[in-house]
Amino acid sequence: MNNGDIAFIGGGNMARSLIGGLVAQGHAASAIRVAEPVPALRDALRADFGVAVFESGAEAVAGAGTWVLATKPQVLREVCETLATQARMVRPLVVSIAAGITTTQIARWLGDAGLPVVRTMPNTPALLGAGATGLYANAAVDATSRHFAETLLSAAGTTVWIDDEARMDAVTAVSGSGPAYVFLLAEAMIAAGMEEGLPAEAARALALQTVLGAARMLTESDVDAAELRRRVTSRGGTTQAAIETFEAGGFRALVASAIHAARVRGAALSAAND
Numbered sequence: 210m211n212n213g214d215i216a217f218i219g220g221g222n223m224a225r226s227l228i229g230g231l232v233a234q235g236h237a238a239s240a241i242r243v244a245e246p247v248p249a250l251r252d253a254l255r256a257d258f259g260v261a262v263f264e265s266g267a268e269a270v271a272g273a274g275t276w277v278l279a280t281k282p283q284v285l286r287e288v289c290e291t292l293a294t295q296a297r298m299v300r301p302l303v304v305s306i307a308a309g310i311t312t313t314q315i316a317r318w319l320g321d322a323g324l325p326v327v328r329t330m331p332n333t334p335a336l337l338g339a340g341a342t343g344l345y346a347n348a349a350v351d352a353t354s355r356h357f358a359e360t361l362l363s364a365a366g367t368t369v370w371i372d373d374e375a376r377m378d379a380v381t382a383v384s385g386s387g388p389a390y391v392f393l394l395a396e397a398m399i400a401a402g403m404e405e406g407l408p409a410e411a412a413r414a415l416a417l418q419t420v421l422g423a424a425r426m427l428t429e430s431d432v433d434a435a436e437l438r439r440r441v442t443s444r445g446g447t448t449q450a451a452i453e454t455f456e457a458g459g460f461r462a463l464v465a466s467a468i469h470a471a472r473v474r475g476a477a478l479s480a481a482n483d
């Protein structure tokens with residue numbers, strides 16, 4: 210990798226997932242610098258991954274050619290404004306993982322509208338190298354930096370470039386938040402299995418392996434989701450009874466409404482924190 214050290218601003222859940230992916234891929238831990246105000250999180254990052262940890266962003270970015278903004282959107286403006294003097298001197302490649310916040314906002318808050326900013330939206334399976342990340346590069350990002358950002362996020366799993374930044378909120382709604390939808394389904398299947406009389410451990414083991422097996426079938430075969438569903442659904446059988454219940458309850462419309470709400474919330478985060 211080029212661009213020298215990588216500084217993460219914020220060492221919370223998502224940064225941990227990305228750092229875990231980078232280190233697992235063989236990226237030098239000594240070249241990863243993390244700013245995190247919570248001492249216990251700093252200690253855990255140092256102990257688990259061997260990365261350099263700092264209390265403040267100003268210390269972490271010193272000497273780093275790539276800055277990964279990994280705080281909550283609500284504090285990002287303040288974080289950027291604190292680093293603006295260093296940003297104007299260093300002109301780093303800025304990579305943001307914050308939901309909603311635009312590349313224009315980030316460059317403006319860092320005091321240089323011409324800064325190269327790659328807005329990304331990863332997800333937590335990054336911790337296992339099984340993440341999905343959407344990326345958008347502003348016009349100041351050159352081919353080398355674009356490639357570097359892609360390499361950085363590839364350590365977390367698959368990457369998809371998005372040409373129109375307005376669509377990044379839809380990426381957030383589908384894949385950024387998406388693992389939570391699958392976890393919710395798993396929770397509901399386990400609870401329902403127990404209500405139908407299964408012991409808790411059996412309900413859990415059966416539901417979790419079903420999610421894993423179905424995900425592998427979706428990704429490892431050329432058959433699409435609808436056809437895979439049809440192949441489980443015997444005419445007049447048990448699956449048909451369940452699917453008809455889902456459809457009658459408005460399952461598809463509910464999923465569409467939930468994803469729409471997440472997309473709208475992403476855009477609102479941008480406006481509310483400007």
Ligand SMILES: NC(=O)C1=CN([C@@H]2O[C@H](COP(=O)(O)OP(=O)(O)OC[C@H]3O[C@@H](n4cnc5c(N)ncnc54)[C@H](O)[C@@H]3O)[C@@H](O)[C@H]2O)C=CC1
Nearest residue numbers: 218219220221222223244279280281282306307308331332
């Ligand atoms: N959790 C997820 O599944 C995903 C989160 N994201 C985005 O990642 C970002 C972080 O989210 P999480 O990791 O879930 O939150 P988190 O709360 O676990 O991590 C944020 C970290 O930033 C630290 N922090 C606060 N102020 C700081 C400052 N001034 N300097 C340095 N660090 C500071 C906090 O102590 C905290 O540990 C958000 O912008 C979110 O939109 C993106 C994709 C998925």
Ligand SMILES: O=C(O)[C@@H]1CCC=N1
Nearest residue numbers: 308381384385386387
């Ligand atoms: O819930 C959130 O706002 C963040 C962004 C995507 C996943 N978690």
